[in-house]
Protein backbone atom coordinates (compact mmCIF):
# COMPACT_ATOMS: atom_id res chain seq x y z
CA UNK A 1 0.00 0.00 0.00
CA UNK A 2 1.38 3.42 -0.94
CA UNK A 3 1.87 6.08 1.70
CA UNK A 4 -0.88 8.26 0.12
CA UNK A 5 -3.34 5.34 0.41
CA UNK A 6 -2.21 4.74 3.95
CA UNK A 7 -2.80 8.33 4.99
CA UNK A 8 -6.22 8.40 3.21
CA UNK A 9 -7.24 5.24 5.08
CA UNK A 10 -6.04 6.68 8.37
CA UNK A 11 -8.09 9.84 7.87
CA UNK A 12 -11.24 7.88 6.89
CA UNK A 13 -10.90 5.57 9.89
CA UNK A 14 -10.57 8.59 12.14
CA UNK A 15 -13.85 9.89 10.71
CA UNK A 16 -15.48 6.47 11.25
CA UNK A 17 -14.24 6.41 14.86
CA UNK A 18 -15.75 9.81 15.53
CA UNK A 19 -19.06 8.85 13.84
CA UNK A 20 -19.17 5.62 15.90
CA UNK A 21 -18.70 7.62 19.09
CA UNK A 22 -21.66 9.80 18.15
CA UNK A 23 -23.79 6.75 17.24
CA UNK A 24 -22.88 5.19 20.59
CA UNK A 25 -23.97 8.32 22.44
CA UNK A 26 -27.22 8.53 20.44
CA UNK A 27 -28.10 4.84 20.92
CA UNK A 28 -27.46 5.17 24.66
CA UNK A 29 -29.68 8.26 24.71
CA UNK A 30 -32.41 6.33 22.90
CA UNK A 31 -32.09 3.45 25.37
CA UNK A 32 -32.46 5.85 28.30
CA UNK A 33 -35.63 7.23 26.62
CA UNK A 34 -37.02 3.68 26.37
CA UNK A 35 -36.36 3.21 30.10
CA UNK A 36 -38.29 6.44 30.73
CA UNK A 37 -41.14 5.15 28.50
CA UNK A 38 -41.27 2.02 30.67
CA UNK A 39 -41.49 4.16 33.81
CA UNK A 40 -44.36 6.21 32.32
CA UNK A 41 -46.21 3.05 31.27
CA UNK A 42 -45.90 1.74 34.83
CA UNK A 43 -47.13 4.92 36.52
CA UNK A 44 -50.28 5.44 34.43
CA UNK A 45 -51.67 1.98 35.09
CA UNK A 46 -55.14 1.31 36.44
CA UNK A 47 -55.20 -0.90 39.57
CA UNK A 48 -54.33 -4.55 38.97
CA UNK A 49 -53.29 -4.13 35.32
CA UNK A 50 -49.85 -4.90 33.99
CA UNK A 51 -48.10 -2.54 31.57
CA UNK A 52 -48.07 -3.22 27.83
CA UNK A 53 -44.47 -2.70 26.82
CA UNK A 54 -44.50 -4.16 23.32
CA UNK A 55 -46.36 -1.84 20.92
CA UNK A 56 -46.49 -3.30 17.40
CA UNK A 57 -48.32 -0.24 16.00
CA UNK A 58 -45.56 2.08 17.23
CA UNK A 59 -42.81 -0.25 15.94
CA UNK A 60 -44.44 -0.34 12.49
CA UNK A 61 -44.59 3.48 12.51
CA UNK A 62 -40.91 3.83 13.52
CA UNK A 63 -39.72 1.45 10.78
CA UNK A 64 -41.92 3.02 8.07
CA UNK A 65 -40.77 6.49 9.13
CA UNK A 66 -37.10 5.48 8.88
CA UNK A 67 -37.68 4.02 5.42
CA UNK A 68 -39.41 7.23 4.28
CA UNK A 69 -36.49 9.36 5.50
CA UNK A 70 -33.75 7.08 4.19
CA UNK A 71 -31.79 8.57 1.28
CA UNK A 72 -29.22 5.76 0.89
CA UNK A 73 -26.62 4.48 0.24
CA UNK A 74 -28.02 1.67 2.45
CA UNK A 75 -31.30 0.41 1.00
CA UNK A 76 -34.54 0.75 2.94
CA UNK A 77 -34.65 -2.86 4.09
CA UNK A 78 -31.10 -2.82 5.42
CA UNK A 79 -31.69 0.44 7.25
CA UNK A 80 -34.96 -0.81 8.75
CA UNK A 81 -33.20 -4.00 9.86
CA UNK A 82 -30.64 -1.93 11.79
CA UNK A 83 -33.40 0.05 13.48
CA UNK A 84 -35.31 -3.18 14.10
CA UNK A 85 -32.35 -4.38 16.18
CA UNK A 86 -31.97 -1.08 18.04
CA UNK A 87 -35.67 -1.14 18.96
CA UNK A 88 -35.48 -4.80 19.94
CA UNK A 89 -32.63 -4.04 22.35
CA UNK A 90 -34.43 -0.98 23.75
CA UNK A 91 -37.57 -3.06 24.33
CA UNK A 92 -35.48 -5.73 26.10
CA UNK A 93 -34.48 -3.00 28.60
CA UNK A 94 -38.18 -2.36 29.27
CA UNK A 95 -39.17 -6.02 29.26
CA UNK A 96 -37.30 -9.05 27.86
CA UNK A 97 -39.86 -10.72 25.56
CA UNK A 98 -40.26 -14.48 25.42
CA UNK A 99 -41.43 -15.73 22.03
CA UNK A 100 -42.42 -19.34 21.28
CA UNK A 101 -41.93 -20.59 17.72
CA UNK A 102 -42.44 -23.79 15.76
CA UNK A 103 -39.07 -25.44 16.39
CA UNK A 104 -36.56 -26.90 16.59
CA UNK A 105 -33.81 -24.26 16.55
CA UNK A 106 -32.95 -23.20 13.01
CA UNK A 107 -36.43 -23.38 11.41
CA UNK A 108 -37.78 -20.73 9.08
CA UNK A 109 -40.29 -19.91 11.81
CA UNK A 110 -37.41 -18.95 14.11
CA UNK A 111 -35.96 -16.81 11.31
CA UNK A 112 -39.39 -15.15 10.98
CA UNK A 113 -39.58 -14.56 14.77
CA UNK A 114 -36.18 -12.86 14.78
CA UNK A 115 -37.01 -10.84 11.67
CA UNK A 116 -40.15 -9.53 13.37
CA UNK A 117 -38.96 -9.02 16.96
CA UNK A 118 -35.19 -8.62 16.45
CA UNK A 119 -32.46 -10.66 18.14
CA UNK A 120 -32.93 -9.35 21.68
CA UNK A 121 -35.93 -11.62 22.36
CA UNK A 122 -35.69 -14.99 24.07
CA UNK A 123 -36.95 -17.43 21.43
CA UNK A 124 -38.35 -20.72 22.72
CA UNK A 125 -38.71 -23.72 20.34
CA UNK A 126 -41.93 -25.79 20.47
CA UNK A 127 -42.41 -29.21 18.90
CA UNK A 128 -45.77 -28.47 17.26
CA UNK A 129 -47.97 -25.57 16.14
CA UNK A 130 -50.60 -26.41 18.74
CA UNK A 131 -47.95 -26.23 21.47
CA UNK A 132 -47.08 -22.68 20.40
CA UNK A 133 -50.76 -21.74 20.82
CA UNK A 134 -51.00 -23.47 24.19
CA UNK A 135 -47.82 -21.85 25.51
CA UNK A 136 -49.13 -18.38 24.61
CA UNK A 137 -52.61 -19.13 26.01
CA UNK A 138 -51.06 -20.34 29.29
CA UNK A 139 -49.03 -17.12 29.61
CA UNK A 140 -45.73 -19.03 29.66
CA UNK A 141 -44.47 -16.79 26.82
CA UNK A 142 -45.49 -13.31 25.65
CA UNK A 143 -46.03 -14.16 21.96
CA UNK A 144 -45.95 -17.04 19.51
CA UNK A 145 -44.95 -17.29 15.85
CA UNK A 146 -46.57 -19.82 13.50
CA UNK A 147 -46.53 -20.29 9.71
CA UNK A 148 -49.91 -19.70 8.04
CA UNK A 149 -49.47 -19.89 4.26
CA UNK A 150 -46.84 -20.60 1.66
CA UNK A 151 -46.91 -19.08 -1.81
CA UNK A 152 -46.20 -22.45 -3.46
CA UNK A 153 -47.96 -24.94 -1.19
CA UNK A 154 -50.89 -22.95 0.20
CA UNK A 155 -52.46 -22.91 3.68
CA UNK A 156 -50.90 -24.45 6.80
CA UNK A 157 -53.98 -26.23 8.08
CA UNK A 158 -52.63 -26.96 11.59
CA UNK A 159 -52.43 -23.23 12.19
CA UNK A 160 -55.94 -22.53 10.89
CA UNK A 161 -57.37 -25.35 13.01
CA UNK A 162 -55.56 -24.11 16.13
CA UNK A 163 -57.31 -20.73 15.78
CA UNK A 164 -60.65 -22.53 16.13
CA UNK A 165 -59.55 -24.05 19.43
CA UNK A 166 -57.85 -21.10 21.13
CA UNK A 167 -58.97 -17.56 21.91
CA UNK A 168 -55.83 -15.68 20.94
CA UNK A 169 -55.27 -12.46 19.01
CA UNK A 170 -53.21 -12.02 15.90
CA UNK A 171 -50.84 -9.12 16.69
CA UNK A 172 -48.74 -9.08 13.54
CA UNK A 173 -47.58 -10.80 10.38
CA UNK A 174 -44.17 -11.53 8.87
CA UNK A 175 -43.30 -12.45 5.34
CA UNK A 176 -40.15 -14.41 4.66
CA UNK A 177 -38.56 -15.25 1.33
CA UNK A 178 -37.84 -18.97 1.57
CA UNK A 179 -34.58 -20.13 0.01
CA UNK A 180 -33.84 -23.84 0.23
CA UNK A 181 -30.37 -25.33 -0.11
CA UNK A 182 -29.16 -28.90 -0.57
CA UNK A 183 -26.91 -29.44 2.44
CA UNK A 184 -24.36 -32.14 3.24
CA UNK A 185 -22.23 -32.99 6.25
CA UNK A 186 -18.55 -33.84 6.13
CA UNK A 187 -19.13 -37.64 5.98
CA UNK A 188 -21.13 -37.50 2.76
CA UNK A 189 -19.50 -38.15 -0.61
CA UNK A 190 -21.42 -35.88 -2.92
CA UNK A 191 -21.69 -38.46 -5.74
CA UNK A 192 -23.04 -41.10 -3.35
CA UNK A 193 -26.11 -39.42 -1.92
CA UNK A 194 -28.77 -42.07 -1.29
CA UNK A 195 -31.29 -40.12 0.82
CA UNK A 196 -32.57 -36.57 1.00
CA UNK A 197 -34.35 -35.47 4.18
CA UNK A 198 -36.62 -32.47 4.64
CA UNK A 199 -40.06 -31.38 5.77
CA UNK A 200 -42.80 -32.56 3.37
CA UNK A 201 -43.59 -28.93 2.41
CA UNK A 202 -39.95 -28.19 1.58
CA UNK A 203 -39.65 -31.41 -0.49
CA UNK A 204 -42.77 -30.28 -2.36
CA UNK A 205 -41.36 -26.80 -2.91
CA UNK A 206 -38.24 -28.33 -4.55
CA UNK A 207 -40.01 -31.19 -6.36
CA UNK A 208 -39.04 -30.25 -9.93
CA UNK A 209 -35.43 -29.56 -9.01
CA UNK A 210 -35.18 -32.93 -7.24
CA UNK A 211 -36.81 -34.71 -10.19
CA UNK A 212 -34.20 -33.37 -12.56
CA UNK A 213 -31.09 -33.54 -10.31
CA UNK A 214 -31.74 -36.51 -8.01
CA UNK A 215 -34.55 -38.52 -9.69
CA UNK A 216 -33.57 -41.85 -8.10
CA UNK A 217 -32.67 -40.73 -4.61
CA UNK A 218 -35.08 -41.56 -1.80
CA UNK A 219 -36.89 -38.50 -0.34
CA UNK A 220 -37.62 -38.78 3.37
CA UNK A 221 -40.13 -36.46 5.03
CA UNK A 222 -39.25 -35.49 8.63
CA UNK A 223 -40.84 -33.14 11.16
CA UNK A 224 -38.94 -30.00 10.09
CA UNK A 225 -36.09 -29.03 7.81
CA UNK A 226 -33.99 -28.04 10.82
CA UNK A 227 -34.49 -31.62 12.06
CA UNK A 228 -33.36 -32.87 8.63
CA UNK A 229 -30.20 -30.74 8.90
CA UNK A 230 -29.50 -32.07 12.40
CA UNK A 231 -29.93 -35.70 11.30
CA UNK A 232 -27.51 -35.64 8.39
CA UNK A 233 -24.70 -34.22 10.47
CA UNK A 234 -23.83 -37.68 11.71
CA UNK A 235 -25.10 -39.75 8.77
CA UNK A 236 -23.16 -41.08 5.81
CA UNK A 237 -24.21 -40.22 2.26
CA UNK A 238 -27.37 -38.36 3.03
CA UNK A 239 -28.36 -34.76 2.33
CA UNK A 240 -30.95 -32.35 3.72
CA UNK A 241 -32.99 -29.53 2.26
CA UNK A 242 -33.07 -26.58 4.64
CA UNK A 243 -32.41 -22.85 4.90
CA UNK A 244 -29.48 -20.68 5.96
CA UNK A 245 -30.21 -20.74 9.69
CA UNK A 246 -30.19 -24.55 9.89
CA UNK A 247 -27.13 -24.75 7.66
CA UNK A 248 -25.18 -22.37 9.92
CA UNK A 249 -26.46 -23.93 13.14
CA UNK A 250 -25.29 -27.45 12.20
CA UNK A 251 -22.14 -26.41 10.28
CA UNK A 252 -23.20 -28.00 6.96
CA UNK A 253 -21.95 -27.36 3.44
CA UNK A 254 -24.26 -25.97 0.76
CA UNK A 255 -23.93 -28.33 -2.20
CA UNK A 256 -26.55 -26.43 -4.23
CA UNK A 257 -28.07 -23.09 -3.24
CA UNK A 258 -31.60 -21.75 -3.85
CA UNK A 259 -33.09 -24.95 -5.24
CA UNK A 260 -36.77 -23.96 -4.70
CA UNK A 261 -38.83 -24.39 -7.88
CA UNK A 262 -40.32 -20.91 -7.69
CA UNK A 263 -37.95 -17.99 -7.22
CA UNK A 264 -40.66 -16.01 -5.39
CA UNK A 265 -41.27 -18.82 -2.86
CA UNK A 266 -42.26 -17.14 0.40
CA UNK A 267 -44.08 -17.98 3.63
CA UNK A 268 -46.33 -15.79 5.73
CA UNK A 269 -46.20 -16.16 9.50
CA UNK A 270 -48.52 -14.80 12.19
CA UNK A 271 -47.66 -13.37 15.59
CA UNK A 272 -50.14 -14.56 18.19
CA UNK A 273 -50.67 -13.07 21.61
CA UNK A 274 -53.20 -11.72 24.06
CA UNK A 275 -53.02 -8.09 23.04
CA UNK A 276 -55.26 -6.02 20.76
CA UNK A 277 -53.32 -3.69 18.46
CA UNK A 278 -54.54 -0.12 17.70
CA UNK A 279 -54.78 1.08 14.05
CA UNK A 280 -51.71 2.29 12.12
CA UNK A 281 -53.38 3.24 8.82
CA UNK A 282 -51.79 0.22 7.05
CA UNK A 283 -53.52 -2.70 8.75
CA UNK A 284 -54.99 -6.09 8.02
CA UNK A 285 -57.76 -7.94 9.81
CA UNK A 286 -58.32 -11.70 10.03
CA UNK A 287 -61.68 -13.27 10.86
CA UNK A 288 -63.23 -16.74 11.03
CA UNK A 289 -66.81 -17.08 9.83
CA UNK A 290 -68.93 -20.16 10.21
CA UNK A 291 -71.75 -20.49 7.68
CA UNK A 292 -74.87 -22.62 7.35
CA UNK A 293 -74.67 -25.00 4.44
CA UNK A 294 -77.27 -23.25 2.27
CA UNK A 295 -77.23 -22.02 -1.33
CA UNK A 296 -75.70 -18.56 -1.73
CA UNK A 297 -74.03 -18.57 1.73
CA UNK A 298 -70.62 -17.55 0.34
CA UNK A 299 -72.19 -14.87 -1.83
CA UNK A 300 -74.06 -13.41 1.17
CA UNK A 301 -70.86 -13.48 3.20
CA UNK A 302 -68.79 -11.63 0.62
CA UNK A 303 -71.40 -9.08 -0.51
CA UNK A 304 -70.81 -6.58 2.38
CA UNK A 305 -67.07 -6.52 1.59
CA UNK A 306 -67.88 -5.69 -2.00
CA UNK A 307 -70.40 -2.96 -1.22
CA UNK A 308 -68.03 -1.27 1.27
CA UNK A 309 -65.02 -1.55 -1.08
CA UNK A 310 -62.94 -3.68 1.31
CA UNK A 311 -59.98 -5.42 -0.28
CA UNK A 312 -59.91 -9.16 0.52
CA UNK A 313 -56.37 -10.56 0.63
CA UNK A 314 -57.11 -14.22 1.36
CA UNK A 315 -59.93 -16.66 1.85
CA UNK A 316 -59.56 -20.30 2.98
CA UNK A 317 -62.14 -22.95 3.80
CA UNK A 318 -61.76 -25.57 6.52
CA UNK A 319 -64.19 -28.22 7.66
CA UNK A 320 -65.86 -27.16 10.87
CA UNK A 321 -64.80 -29.08 13.95
CA UNK A 322 -68.15 -28.94 15.66
CA UNK A 323 -70.97 -30.95 14.14
CA UNK A 324 -73.22 -27.89 14.05
CA UNK A 325 -71.44 -25.91 11.36
CA UNK A 326 -70.52 -27.55 8.13
CA UNK A 327 -67.73 -25.27 7.03
CA UNK A 328 -65.67 -22.37 8.22
CA UNK A 329 -64.04 -19.54 6.26
CA UNK A 330 -60.81 -17.81 7.20
CA UNK A 331 -60.83 -14.35 5.65
CA UNK A 332 -58.09 -11.70 5.63
CA UNK A 333 -58.72 -8.19 4.40
CA UNK A 334 -57.15 -4.74 4.44
CA UNK A 335 -58.17 -2.33 7.19
CA UNK A 336 -58.65 -2.30 10.97
CA UNK A 337 -61.67 -3.56 12.90
CA UNK A 338 -62.18 -0.02 14.28
CA UNK A 339 -62.46 1.55 10.77
CA UNK A 340 -66.13 2.56 10.32
CA UNK A 341 -66.52 0.72 6.98
CA UNK A 342 -65.12 -2.47 8.47
CA UNK A 343 -67.22 -2.18 11.62
CA UNK A 344 -70.23 -2.01 9.32
CA UNK A 345 -69.13 -5.11 7.35
CA UNK A 346 -68.59 -7.07 10.58
CA UNK A 347 -72.04 -6.11 11.88
CA UNK A 348 -73.71 -7.12 8.63
CA UNK A 349 -71.93 -10.48 8.52
CA UNK A 350 -72.81 -11.05 12.15
CA UNK A 351 -76.49 -10.62 11.28
CA UNK A 352 -76.44 -13.01 8.33
CA UNK A 353 -74.06 -15.83 9.39
CA UNK A 354 -73.89 -18.36 12.19
CA UNK A 355 -70.84 -16.90 13.89
CA UNK A 356 -67.97 -14.45 13.38
CA UNK A 357 -64.78 -14.41 15.37
CA UNK A 358 -62.34 -11.53 14.84
CA UNK A 359 -58.86 -13.01 15.23
CA UNK A 360 -57.26 -9.58 15.21
CA UNK A 361 -56.31 -6.40 13.41
CA UNK A 362 -52.59 -5.85 13.03
CA UNK A 363 -50.04 -3.77 11.08
CA UNK A 364 -49.26 -5.01 7.57
CA UNK A 365 -45.78 -6.60 7.44
CA UNK A 366 -43.20 -3.80 7.22
CA UNK A 367 -40.04 -5.73 6.28
Ligand SMILES: O=C(O)C(=O)C[C@]1(C(=O)O)C=C[C@@H](O)C=C1
Pocket residue numbers: 034037038053054055056058059062086087088090091094
Ligand atom coordinates in the same frame (compact mmCIF):
# COMPACT_ATOMS: atom_id res chain seq x y z
O1 LIG B 1 -42.89 3.74 22.25
C1 LIG B 1 -42.96 2.85 23.08
O2 LIG B 1 -44.04 2.52 23.63
C2 LIG B 1 -41.74 2.12 23.51
O3 LIG B 1 -41.82 1.29 24.35
C3 LIG B 1 -40.44 2.40 22.81
C4 LIG B 1 -40.13 1.40 21.71
C5 LIG B 1 -38.86 1.92 20.96
O4 LIG B 1 -37.77 1.48 21.30
O5 LIG B 1 -39.03 2.76 20.07
C6 LIG B 1 -39.84 0.07 22.30
C7 LIG B 1 -40.79 -0.94 22.32
C8 LIG B 1 -42.11 -0.80 21.75
O6 LIG B 1 -42.54 -1.99 21.19
C9 LIG B 1 -42.21 0.32 20.83
C10 LIG B 1 -41.26 1.31 20.78
